[in-house]
Amino acid sequence: MPDLRVLVVEDDPVAAEAHRTYVDRLPGFTCLGVAGTAARALQVLARGEVDLVLLDMNLPDGHGLDVVRRMRALGNQTDVVAVTSAREVSAVQAAARIGVVQYVLKPFAYETLRDRLTAYARQRKAAESGQVVADQDEVDRLLHPATVSSSVPKGLAGSVLDRVVQLLGNREGWTAEEVAASIGTSRITARRYLEHLADQGQALRTQRYDGRSGRPKVEYSWVAES
Amino acid sequence: MPDLRVLVVEDDPVAAEAHRTYVDRLPGFTCLGVAGTAARALQVLARGEVDLVLLDMNLPDGHGLDVVRRMRALGNQTDVVAVTSAREVSAVQAAARIGVVQYVLKPFAYETLRDRLTAYARQRKAAESGQVVADQDEVDRLLHPATVSSSVPKGLAGSVLDRVVQLLGNREGWTAEEVAASIGTSRITARRYLEHLADQGQALRTQRYDGRSGRPKVEYSWVAES
């Protein structure tokens, strides 16, 4: 099977470039290009060379879901993966209703996107075998494909990790103690998760010098990715 | 919440009447009417009084998915449940891509339709309360809602399950141990029922940090019954 051709739609140039790098790094996927606006995205899609759209919801000239609506109105059935920081339940459900195949919360770990895209590729491959379903269970599996969750190491809880990732995306320069206070755990626990992210290359360790006496604090920041 | 207004689209008059009866029998749902053709369906939908469409794929004047496409093209975002005997994998996936929320194979048992519709009602309720998701796992549950099975699985007793459900409705944040004490079973048994509910998407798992040493407790809460 040839590579799946992906279009990245994202207005922040830094994030856009990061997503492009992510996608190209994945075997089986090629990033066809980047669009920074809804208009530009529709323009590229009109060429009909795109298999999959990585779509941000916040665009300068309109909402991401509007792009999908306009695509569908034009008869374009290209699959869409929402990549966004919109956390409202209504936003997720609206996306589901319009036929978005995956919904990835920003900020995300590289592994998350990788898992979602490979899961999508598997779905798509299965679809091409063109069969007839036997029972309701099979229908359900097709309609609601299982989402593989990236494995968290022993000693760490996935839900806590998600919250830490979310915090890091909010602003730069978190100390373990600040994170601990925000999520309601001890400094030790917060540090465990931060260190995990740093080991994975998803967070960056730096020092904060207050000018006062004593050992400097360690700051953790989300990696925008090279 | 007022009843959800349902439109049945089905060309076979006998089946149509049966579906209408099914829907009206369900608390929380009202059948607004029956349409035997795609044209008639679009006509009724234009009035904007419909919350949910039970849609057959084989209509005398067009395919069911075309009805959905035309609805979307007209800006109509009404939710659609496909009720059809179309068993092609491509049909199911096309339905998923166009944003069909459920896909029920004909012929179906009354219980099947009931479970799908009540599951849908719960999703919808959660969206309307303006909730915000905490982590990626919750997003996945929303995007690919678990299809609830009416049958109680092996190893669980229906009467006990009912009592657990009742407890969860009383207040938020039950641990397995608290539930066990309230219904007079062991923690292990209580946990079995709570896990079942969580797997079905009816309960939510979160962690409770008491600030003390030791592994945190797992809290179970009823989903979005604000």
Added chain:
DNA sequence: CTCATTTCGTTCATATCGTTCGCCACAGCG
């Protein structure tokens, strides 16, 4: 250089989880 100070980072205790295994009641059967 030495000390006071502040935070780090590791080790260990601990509370809870989650799974395995066996018990018991009960129903079906000869």
Added chain:
DNA sequence: CGCTGTGGCGAACGATATGAACGAAATGAG
């Protein structure tokens, strides 16, 4: 009546996610 299979349950036992405690490390002050 005994035997057997099955469903529902709980005790027991690692596994695991956490915080307390404490020495180590990094800095500024004198």
